[in-house]
Amino acid sequence: MKIRYWGVRGSFAMCGKEFLRYGGNTTSVELVTAAGARLLVDLGTGATEYAKTLMAGEFGQGKGTLTVLLSHTHLDHIQGLPFFTPFFIKGNQFRILGADPAGSSLKGTLQNQLAPHYSPLNGLENLAAGVSIESFLPGSELTIDEFEVTTAAVPHGTMWTTGFRIKADDRVVTFLSDVEYPAPHRPTREAFALAAGADLLVHDAMHDDAAYAMARGWGHSPVSAGVHLAGAAGVGKLVLFHHSPDATDAQIDKLVEAAQARTSIPVSAAAEGAYHEV
Amino acid sequence: MPGRATVRYGGQTSCVEVRTSAGTTVIVDAGTGLRALGQKLARDSGGAARRHHILLSHVHWDHIQGLPFFEPAYSSGNTVEVYALLTAADELQQVIGGITRHEFFPVPLEAIPAEINFHEVDPGVVMTIEDVTILPFALNHPFGAVGYRLDADGTSVAYVSDTAPFTDVLHKQHFLSGPEPLSDEDRRVLAEMRGALVAAVRGCDTVIYDTHFLPEEYARFPHYGHSTPDQALEIVAGNDVRRLILYHHAPSHTDDQMDEIAARYKEQGAAVGVDVITACEGMSLAVGPRGPA
Numbered sequence: 001m002k003i004r005y006w007g008v009r010g011s012f013a014m015c016g017k018e019f020l021r022y023g024g025n026t027t028s029v030e031l032v033t034a035a036g037a038r039l040l041v042d043l044g045t046g047a048t049e050y051a052k053t054l055m056a057g058e059f060g061q062g063k064g065t066l067t068v069l070l071s072h073t074h075l076d077h078i079q080g081l082p083f084f085t086p087f088f089i090k091g092n093q094f095r096i097l098g099a100d101p102a103g104s105s106l107k108g109t110l111q112n113q114l115a116p117h118y119s120p121l122n123g124l125e126n127l128a129a130g131v132s133i134e135s136f137l138p139g140s141e142l143t144i145d146e147f148e149v150t151t152a153a154v155p156h157g158t159m160w161t162t163g164f165r166i167k168a169d170d171r172v173v174t175f176l177s178d179v180e181y182p183a184p185h186r187p188t189r190e191a192f193a194l195a196a197g198a199d200l201l202v203h204d205a206m207h208d209d210a211a212y213a214m215a216r217g218w219g220h221s222p223v224s225a226g227v228h229l230a231g232a233a234g235v236g237k238l239v240l241f242h243h244s245p246d247a248t249d250a251q252i253d254k255l256v257e258a259a260q261a262r263t264s265i266p267v268s269a270a271a272e273g274a275y276h277e278v
Numbered sequence: 279m280p281g282r283a284t285v286r287y288g289g290q291t292s293c294v295e296v297r298t299s300a301g302t303t304v305i306v307d308a309g310t311g312l313r314a315l316g317q318k319l320a321r322d323s324g325g326a327a328r329r330h331h332i333l334l335s336h337v338h339w340d341h342i343q344g345l346p347f348f349e350p351a352y353s354s355g356n357t358v359e360v361y362a363l364l365t366a367a368d369e370l371q372q373v374i375g376g377i378t379r380h381e382f383f384p385v386p387l388e389a390i391p392a393e394i395n396f397h398e399v400d401p402g403v404v405m406t407i408e409d410v411t412i413l414p415f416a417l418n419h420p421f422g423a424v425g426y427r428l429d430a431d432g433t434s435v436a437y438v439s440d441t442a443p444f445t446d447v448l449h450k451q452h453f454l455s456g457p458e459p460l461s462d463e464d465r466r467v468l469a470e471m472r473g474a475l476v477a478a479v480r481g482c483d484t485v486i487y488d489t490h491f492l493p494e495e496y497a498r499f500p501h502y503g504h505s506t507p508d509q510a511l512e513i514v515a516g517n518d519v520r521r522l523i524l525y526h527h528a529p530s531h532t533d534d535q536m537d538e539i540a541a542r543y544k545e546q547g548a549a550v551g552v553d554v555i556t557a558c559e560g561m562s563l564a565v566g567p568r569g570p571a
Contacts, residue, residue, distance in 0.1 A: 012313060012347055015280045015289030015559075024280025024289075045280070048529075073381045075343065082339065083529075101381040109381040117337045117365060117373045120420040120503065122453040157384050219384055245313075 001169040001278045003200065004030045007046020008270040010178070010206050010220065010242035011076050018248035023272030025049065026076035027177055027242060029202065032275070033168045037145040040068045041164065041175055043096075046272065047080030054086050062091025062129075067144045070098030071177055072161040073109045081110065082119045092129035097142065099153070099162050100135045107133040138162050152190035154179045157219030165194040171278045174198040174235070176226075177242045180218070184209075184225040187232070195233035200278050202270065203229065205240035208255055223259050230265050240269040283532035288559025290314075291340035292439060292526060294486060296565075298430040302408040305332045306426060306437045308360075311559065312344025320349040327355035331407050333399075333414075334362035335439055336423035337373055345374065346383050354391035361397045361405070363414070365422040365451065370396035399424055402474065415478045416471050417441035419503040420449045427478045433566020436479045439488035439526045443509040444472035446500045454501040476517060483566035485514050486523040486557070492539070495528065504528075507543040507554070515550040522547060523563075524556040 007013075007025030014024035026044030040047065051059075058064045064086055071077055086092050098106045107124070110133060116122045124131060136142060138153035138160070150165040156178045164175040174195045181187045187195075195201050203226030207215050212222035223240060230238040240259065243252055252269045260267045279289035291309030305315065312332075319330065330350055335341055350356045360374060367373045374396060375387035387394065399405065401416040401424055410430040417423040418441050425438040442449060447457045448464040460468070479485050490504035507524050514522050524543060527536060540556035547554030555563070 009280075013280055013289075013310060015284055017285050019280060020282055020285070074384065075346075075377075075382050079339070079343070104381055112376070112379075112381070115376075116421050116451065116453075117367055118339050118342075118377075120338065120453070122420075126453050126455070159380065159384070 001034070001171045001173065002032045002275045003173060003278055004032070004275045005046070005241075005270040005272050006030060006050045007042070007044040007080075008241060008243055008272055009044075009076075009245060010204070012245040013045045013076075014245050018250075021249040021271060022243060022252050022269060025272060026079060027071075028080060029175065031147065031166060031168065031173060033146045035146060037147065037168070038066060039144055039147050039166065040066060042071055042077045042177070043068060043080045043084065044076050044078070045080050048083045048085075049272075051080075051083070051085045059086040059089060059092050062089045065093040067095045067097060069149065069164060070096060070106070070162075071164070071175070072156070072159075073098065073101055073106070074178070077178075078110065078113060082114060082121055087127040087129045087131060090128040094129055094131045096131065096133045097136055097144075099138050099151075102159060106135045150194060152194055154188060154191050155182070156180060157217060159219070163191055163194045165198065169278075171200075172198040173200045173202065173278055175202045176229075177202065177204050178219060179204045179225075180220055181225060184212070184222050185228045187225070187229045191229065192233055195229050195235055197234055199236040200239060201226065201230050201233070201235040201237070202239045202241045204242045205255065205259075205269070206242050206244050208258070223255050224262070227259050227263050227267070231263055235265060238263070238265050238267045240267065243269065279529050286533040286558060287527060287536045287556070290559060291343065292335070293344060294437060296410070296428055296435060298409050300409050302410055302430070303330070304407055304410055304412075304428060305330065307335055307341045307439070308332055308345045308348070309340050309342070310344050313347040313349075316344075316347065316349040316351075320353070323350070327353075329357040329359065331359045332361065333412070333426050333437075334360065335417070335425065335437065336365070336419060336421070337362060338440070341440075342374065342377060346378055346385065351390050351392040351394065356392040358392050358394045359397060359407075360394065361399050363401075363422055363424045364398045370398060413478055415474045417475070418444055418447070418449050418468065418471055420454065421451050422449070425475065425478065427482060431566065434482040435484045435486065435565045436482045437486045438475065438479065438510075438513075439486065440490075440503055441488050441505055442500070442503045443505050444468040449503055457501045472513075476513060479514060479517060479519060481518045483519075484521045484523060484563065485510075485519050486525045487513070488526040489524040490526050490528050507539065507546070511543070511547060511550060511552060511554070515552055519552060521553040521555060524554065527557070
C-alpha cells in the first residue's frame with residue numbers, strides 16, 4: 001500500500017514561499033493498493049489537486065469510481081468538495097462515507113455547504129456525477145474494495161471526529177487527525193486500539209509542546225501526543241500531520257527534530273507531493 | 279491556491295483593505311486573505327478596542343471563509359460590522375453566522391467574544407462609515423452580488439467583483455448548467471445594471487474588477503459569473519477612470535501566466551488611456567492625488 005498526502009495543513013490553507021516544502025493545502029490523503037485500488041480520506045483543498053490527476057485519467061471520461069472517507073465536516077476537511085472537478089462529470093461514481101455530526105446529518109451538512117448563498121452549485125443534486133453520501137456509526141467496520149477500515153470516535157475539543165485504521169496489502173495505516181486526548185500522554189482506549197501495531201501512524205501535531213499550553217481544549221494535539229501513542233501502541237513509523245497554519249517549513253523541520261529526539265520510532269512530517277510505500 | 283505557482287501573485291481568496299488618511303479602515307470581502315489582515319490589525323491596535331468594518335460583495339465561500347479566522351473577532355471589546363446583500367435567506371446572521379455552525383467550525387457565532395453586527399446593503403442606497411461614503415451597486419453574479427464605490431480623501435475607488443458581463447447571461451436565483459436564452463426583460467435588466475455600474479465607476483481614480491477569465495476561457499464558461507480584462511476595460515475606458523486593477527485571478531492561472539496577462543493588458547489599457555495593474559498580494563497603492571501613500 002502507498003500513501004500520498006495531497007493536503008497536510010490544519011484549519012486554514014496557506015500560500016507563500018514559507019510553506020512550499022510541506023505544502024499549504026488543507027487535509028486530504030490518498031491510499032493506493034498494489035493492485036491499484038484507491039481510497040481518499042478527507043476533502044480539504046488538497047483534494048482539488050488530486051482531482052487534476054484524476055481528470056487526466058478515466059474520471060475525465062466519466063468512467064471513474066472512488067470512495068471518500070470523511071473524518072468530520074469542519075471546513076478544512078470538506079472545502080475542496082465544491083471544486084472537486086470529477087464531481088462535475090456525468091458517469092463518475094462516488095461514495096462519501098462519514099459519521100453524522102451531532103444533531104445533524106452528513107448529507108444535510110454537505111447540502112448546506114452547497115446552499116445557494118454559499119456556492120453557485122446550489123445543492124448536491126447539481127453535481128453531474130453520481131455521489132452517494134452514506135453515514136456510518138463510529139465503531140463500524142467498513143470494507144471498501146480491498147481496504148478494511150475500522151472506525152472509532154475520538155475526542156476533538158467539545159466534539160469528536162472519526163479516526164480510521166485502514167488495512168490493505170497486509171499493511172495498516174492509522175489516521176488520527178483532529179484529535180485531543182484528555183492529556184497528551186493519555187490517548188483514549190479507542191485511539192489506542194486504532195493505532196495498535198500499525199505500520200504507519202498519521203497523527204495530529206498541530207501544536208509544539210510549548211504552544212499547546214495556550215491551546216488546550218481547542219481540539220488538537222501537541223507533537224508529544226503522537227510520539228507517546230506511537231511508542232505505546234508499537235507503531236512502525238510516525239507521521240506528524242495537520243500542521244498549524246502558522247508553522248513554516250523551517251518550524252516543521254524543528255518539530256520533527258524535537259520529536260525524533262524523544263523516540264526511536266522513525267518520525268517525519270507529512271509533506272505534499274509524493275507517494276510513499278507504507 | 280497554495281504552492282509554487284502562486285508565490286508571486288498570491289494564492290489567497292478575495293480581500294482588500296481600504297485606508298483613509300484619517301486612519302479609517304474599510305475591508306472589502308472576507309476571503310482567506312482576511313486572516314493575515316486580521317493579524318496585522320490586531321497587532322496595530324496594540325490591544326485597544328476597535329470597530330472593524332467589512333463590506334461583502336456576496337457570500338460565496340471564497341468571499342467569506344476568512345471570517346471565522348479574523349483575529350480581532352476573538353477580543354471582547356472589539357466590534358465587527360459586516361455589510362452584505364441579503365439573498366436566498368431571511369436574515370444575514372443566519373447566512374453568515376451559518377458558516378460557524380458546529381458542523382463546519384468549532385466556535386459558534388454566539389461564543390465569539392467581539393460584538394458582531396450585520397447590516398443589509400441595498401444597491402443604490404448610500405452608506406457612510408466614518409469619513410468614507412459608500413455606494414453599493416448590483417452586479418451580475420449567481421444569486422446576486424454587489425460592488426462598492428468608496429469615496430474619501432477627495433478621491434474614489436470602486437470594487438467590482440464578482441460579476442459577469444452584461445451581454446450573454448443574466449444571473450438569477452437558480453442554478454445554471456449553461457447559458458439560458460435572454461428575454462427582452464432580461465436584456466432590459468442587464469442594461470439597467472450595466473448603466474448603474476458605469477455611473478458608479480465614472481470618475482473613480484481606481485477600479486478593482488473581477489477579471490477571472492481570459493476571453494477564450496470566458497467563451498467556455500459564460501455562465502460562471504465572471505469577466506475578462508477586455509470586458510472590464512470596456513466598462514472603464516472613456517469613463518474618466520485613471521487605473522484598472524485586474525483582480526479575482528482564476529485558480530488555474532500560474533504566476534507565469536499572470537505575467538503574460540499583466541503585460542498584455544498593460545498595453546491594451548494604455549491604448550485607451552487606462553493604467554492597468556494586475557493585483558498581487560501585499561501590493562499597496564495610493565488612490566488618487568490626495569490619497570495616503
